[in-house]
Amino acid sequence: xxxxxxxxxxxxxxxxxLVQFYAILGFVFVKRNxxxxxxxxxxxxxxxxxxxxxxxxxxxxxxPSVQLSFEVQDVSQVVQKVKTLGTQIMMEPLETKSGLMxxxxxxxxxxxxxxxxxxxxx
Amino acid sequence: xxxxxxxxxxxxxxxxxLVQFYAILGFVFVKRNxxxxxxxxxxxxxxxxxxxxxxxxxxxxxxPSVQLSFEVQDVSQVVQKVKTLGTQIMMEPLETKSGLMxxxxxxxxxxxxxxxxxxxxx
Numbered sequence: 001x002x003x004x005x006x007x008x009x010x011x012x013x014x015x016x017x018l019v020q021f022y023a024i025l026g027f028v029f030v031k032r033n034x035x036x037x038x039x040x041x042x043x044x045x046x047x048x049x050x051x052x053x054x055x056x057x058x059x060x061x062x063x064p065s066v067q068l069s070f071e072v073q074d075v076s077q078v079v080q081k082v083k084t085l086g087t088q089i090m091m092e093p094l095e096t097k098s099g100l101m102x103x104x105x106x107x108x109x110x111x112x113x114x115x116x117x118x119x120x121x122x
Numbered sequence: 123x124x125x126x127x128x129x130x131x132x133x134x135x136x137x138x139x140l141v142q143f144y145a146i147l148g149f150v151f152v153k154r155n156x157x158x159x160x161x162x163x164x165x166x167x168x169x170x171x172x173x174x175x176x177x178x179x180x181x182x183x184x185x186p187s188v189q190l191s192f193e194v195q196d197v198s199q200v201v202q203k204v205k206t207l208g209t210q211i212m213m214e215p216l217e218t219k220s221g222l223m224x225x226x227x228x229x230x231x232x233x234x235x236x237x238x239x240x241x242x243x244x
Contacts, residue, residue, distance in 0.1 A: 004167055008130070008190070010230070017207065017229045024203045025192055025234070045126055065230060066188050068130070070147055081146045085139065107139045108132070108187060112147070 006115065007049045009067035015041060015054040022050060067111035075100045075116040128237065129171045131189035137163060137176040144172060189233035197222045197238040 012018045019029050019041045027043030027050055034040050034053075041052040072078050075093045079102050083089065090103040090111070099117040106112050134140045141151050141163045149165030149172055156162050156175075163174045194200050197215045201224050205211065212225035212233070221239040228234050 005130075008127075010228075010232070012230050014229060021204060021207055021209065021229050024200055024207075025236075026194065065232065072148065078146055082143060085143055085146075087143065106132075107136060107143050108134050110132070110187065114147075 004071050005068065006071050007051055007069040007113075009051040009053055009069065009111075009113075011053045011055045011065060011067070013055055015039065015052050018052050019043070022052065064105075064109050064111045067113055069113040069115065071115050071117060073116065075102050075114045078102075078114055079104070126193050127190065128193050129173055129191040129235075131173040131175055131191065131233075131235075133175045133177045133187060133189070135177055137161065137174050140174050141165070144174065186227075186231050186233045189235055191235040191237065193237050193239060195238065197224050197236045200224075200236055201226070 010018060010022075022043055023029060027045055029041045029043040029052075032040050032042060038054045040054065043050045043052070079089060079093055082104060085107065087107070088105040090105060091101070093100050093102045093114075099115055101116075102114045104112040104114065132140060132144075144165055145151060149167055151163045151165040151174075154162050154164060160176045162176065165172045165174070201211060201215055204226060207229065209229070210227040212227060213223070215222050215224045215236075215238075221237055223238075224236045226234040226236065
């Protein structure tokens with residue numbers, strides 16, 4: 001099954017500092033306001049996107065330090081397969097405006113976002 | 123300054139399970155034996171590479187959960203700039219067979235590898 005990495009999200013309780021750091025590495029950031037009074041900064045490089053997400057707390061199981069987002073061909077099939085590894089599913093596949101989405105936790109606690117676009121572009 | 127993400131390394135004390143998980147997401151893995159009796163698995167997707175590195179301990183400051191590797195045009199300039207943020211430099215720029223390399227810790231403790239290839243391909 002072909003997949004591609006769409007985005008890396010770094011959750012941080014010091015997002016301003018983190019944005020400065022990753023800007024030095026070459027990312028160009030745009031700030032967006034999101035729900036709950038929080039902010040997110042989306043940075044791009046020629047071949048990828050990074051998102052820095054402001055959180056209030058330190059890292060916990062529900063706010064892991066990193067989230068990797070993947071575009072996959074069949075979200076439901078991936079979710080079914082990872083369940084056999086005992087993977088925790090934070091959100092079962094759900095139809096959204098962007099497509100079919102699901103959130104998982106990898107075996108070490110990193111957050112994984114899966115997206116199957118409405119028009120499958122793979 | 124243009125940069126590109128080369129690789130994401132996931133350090134794990136349960137690498138076998140992690141490899142199974144990311145293989146389901148579409149990565150094709152090749153196992154390599156590395157120093158100190160440890161193993162590493164390198165997985166590829168069409169647009170990126172992921173590495174799963176077996177460690178014995180749980181995550182610490184010296185073995186963070188994630189390492190992001192970037193190819194940059196000028197490692198020394200990046201290192202000089204991030205020092206103004208108080209960034210911890212784990213390894214100052216060093217000439218290696220692959221090119222000029224350096225290891226940093228991002229403001230939240232994630233590991234960052236910088237590489238300036240001998241022949242600059244950017």
